[in-house]
Amino acid sequence: MKIIRVLVPLLAALAASNAHATNGYFAHGYGIKSKGMGGVGIALPQDALAGATNPAGMGLIGDRIDFGATLFQPRRESEISGSMAPVNGTYNANDSKNFIVPEFGYNRVISPDFTLGVSVYANGGMNTDYKQAIPLLGTSRAGVDLAQLFIAPAATWKITPEHTVGIALNLAYQRFEAKGLQNFEGFTAHPGRITNNGHDSSTGIGVHVGWIGQISDTVTLGATYRSKTHMSRFSKYKGLFAEGGDFDIPATYGLGIAVKATPALTLAADIQHIEYSKVDSVGRLSLSNLEAGNALGAANGPGFGWRDVDVIKLGASYQWNSQLTVRAGYNHSSQPIRSGETLFNVLAPGVVKDHVTFGATYVLPNKSELSFAYYHAFEEKVRGKDSIPGMFGGGEADIRMYQNGLGIAYGWNI
Numbered sequence: 001m002k003i004i005r006v007l008v009p010l011l012a013a014l015a016a017s018n019a020h021a022t023n024g025y026f027a028h029g030y031g032i033k034s035k036g037m038g039g040v041g042i043a044l045p046q047d048a049l050a051g052a053t054n055p056a057g058m059g060l061i062g063d064r065i066d067f068g069a070t071l072f073q074p075r076r077e078s079e080i081s082g083s084m085a086p087v088n089g090t091y092n093a094n095d096s097k098n099f100i101v102p103e104f105g106y107n108r109v110i111s112p113d114f115t116l117g118v119s120v121y122a123n124g125g126m127n128t129d130y131k132q133a134i135p136l137l138g139t140s141r142a143g144v145d146l147a148q149l150f151i152a153p154a155a156t157w158k159i160t161p162e163h164t165v166g167i168a169l170n171l172a173y174q175r176f177e178a179k180g181l182q183n184f185e186g187f188t189a190h191p192g193r194i195t196n197n198g199h200d201s202s203t204g205i206g207v208h209v210g211w212i213g214q215i216s217d218t219v220t221l222g223a224t225y226r227s228k229t230h231m232s233r234f235s236k237y238k239g240l241f242a243e244g245g246d247f248d249i250p251a252t253y254g255l256g257i258a259v260k261a262t263p264a265l266t267l268a269a270d271i272q273h274i275e276y277s278k279v280d281s282v283g284r285l286s287l288s289n290l291e292a293g294n295a296l297g298a299a300n301g302p303g304f305g306w307r308d309v310d311v312i313k314l315g316a317s318y319q320w321n322s323q324l325t326v327r328a329g330y331n332h333s334s335q336p337i338r339s340g341e342t343l344f345n346v347l348a349p350g351v352v353k354d355h356v357t358f359g360a361t362y363v364l365p366n367k368s369e370l371s372f373a374y375y376h377a378f379e380e381k382v383r384g385k386d387s388i389p390g391m392f393g394g395g396e397a398d399i400r401m402y403q404n405g406l407g408i409a410y411g412w413n414i
Helices: 002-018 055-060 182-187 287-291
Strands: 064-081 089-092 099-111 114-133 141-160 163-179 200-214 219-226 252-260 265-274 309-319 324-333 354-363 369-382 396-413
Touching (some): 055 163, 055 219, 089 114, 099 396
Antiparallel strands (some): 163 200
């Protein structure tokens, strides 16, 4: 269709330049309806972005098109104290404050038991844009810009009337830039490839599989697994990331349940596990590796010290009348950043843990749908503990963040 040929490249370009997220650096949910329900969706597909959460969901939404965008507003800050060097102070990372995160989905029923579709979405990302240099790190304005995009064509099969399986091919693109890290030039295996080299990009591929089963008239279960996405290396930043610029996208998996509590009220819950620690450039400890003499960018080089994250998502949807459906949700994730690893994470303070969400859908006279979602991630602070080694002057680095997002989407059955 002509609309797909036009929208997919456009949204891919926008998402790649403006993608940001909340569970670590993954999005808390995909699709405006899901975002308004705390990010649930493993057992509750609601639109053509369902393939981003569970490909099997595309088999249950019919012929459909959805597109939308979210205004994302992260607020991030770091504080350095107790250092012997003249670097103590509070540093504001909000010179870039507002970001647009687009989304698009299309699905077509080929036969009663088989569908084909595609979901285009920002998987996640991170941005810090400090207004000044952080003297502990370098001599120019500090910050990073990481964006990750998935284009995920999906196919589904109803293996029985109650059970649907799906598979998606994740075609991934990511973009990265780092600034203000000149002080680490003496600790890298690849001088000149660590900072202020402009944007670099990489591509990769992975697989996403899922199942949804109608257990009873009121209970639906789901399960999903998304493999690690193996990415090409960032050549401009092979002196920063372990293994010469390698920055794969972690695997994730989860279980979900949806319960039709009343004809109007649906309750849903997901649990998700994200394997940040299995990606060396993300999960490998930073300070202990530096102090052991392992150079940045080397095969055994430091990472950012992130732990795996467990996420609990809870959501409720209430059909107020034939035109209006309202939603609410809660999302909680474990903390990926250790108190001893806050120095490197001044650049990537993905510390928020708790979100509340609200949303609604209104059916227009032409039977198309207008949906919105709002979410707030409460402020979270990680206080450093033995976070700045003596060779950098000692002291502590504290990081904090909170976030707001407001999204709108338009969709219809075709």
